[in-house]
Amino acid sequence: MRVLVTRPETQGIELCALIEKMGGYALHYPLIDIHLTSLDSSQLTKLRCADIVIAVSQYAVHGLSKPLSTHPDSMPNHAIYLGVGQKTAHELSKIVQQNVHYPSVSDSEHLLAMPELVGVAGKRVVILRGNGGRELIFDELTKRGAHVHYLQLYQRQYRAVESAAIEQWQQAQIDTMVVTSAEQLDHLVAAMPESQHAWLKQQWLLVPSERIAKQAIAQGFNNITNSQGASNSTLFAALQRLKTGLNNDEQK
Known part of the structure; x- marks a missing residue:
């Protein structure tokens, strides 16, 4: 092989x-190349006020390390934390020092079927991600009545072949x-x-x-x-x- x-x-x-x-x-x-980006004070405020925090990739989790080193109070203790995959969840758990839930199959569809995302009307949801990507989680949670915000923590740059x-x-x-x-x-x-x-x-x-x-x-x-x-x-x-x-x- x-x-x-x-x-x-x-x-x-x-x-x-x-x-x-x-x-x-x-x-x-x-x-692709991954370039981590920074968060401004308004983005950190959204994170601090979140009821649910969802990380869609390990790169998004890695992007949190720098802002949290200078603003360690930005991660809400009361929030529910979710990762799209097991590895992403484990990496996020290391940073937030809390339990992070993840679906049995690592994709957006199975994440959205989790009990933690049922009855989210009125909840403040923050999605940690990079530039671009699927809009399914944002769109579906918005339909369910949640107030959803993106925090962009990295940029993808495509390489020429x-x-x-x-x-x-x-x-x-x-x-x-x-x-x-x-x-x-x-x-x-x-x-x-x-x-x-x-x-x-x-x-x-x-x-x-x-x-x-x-x-x-x-x-x-x-x-x-x-x-x-x-x-x-x-x-x-x-x-x-x-x-x-x-x-x-x-x-x-």
Whole structure:
């Protein structure tokens, strides 16, 4: 198995290390760069007054570290804290020193089905996130009568896919790609030259949710595995299962 990991920063590096320990080959090429941003006093006031705080990614949690180091009273003790995924919840729990709830499946749909988000009319909800992304949580909680605000804690900047990088992937005989967001998948397809689309869509694609798997099918990918979660441990387990399945196929 020869894997291209497109998730950014330390998460991508850590996943590559796990793959190589498994005996596979891993190449790290982040499709986005993450730049943390600061919060002003009005944003900190919204955070301090929140009844419910939702973190949609680990990057959003990391973005809290700096403002909380200078304004440690900004996290409300009375609030309910939620993370979209287990790892995000655990990272948030370290910062706020409180219990953080998370859904059994790491996506917005399952988060919205949690009992903590039933009966939120009149509640003040703060969503910790980056620029862009899905609006589902905001829109649905607003429909339920909550007063919802975003706090943007990081900026995504998309990387160009250089021809030299594509040549490197092909020379390395990459056969599997890990793509962990819809935005990354869209960017990968759009950034690849048309002449390389046939090669790209022959790759085995590992994605973290059914929604992104359906998106990949619509874009012409045929070999797709849904890991049902975006944590490195979940992705790695899916890669192990995939490797075993491919090896069994080769032996038939």
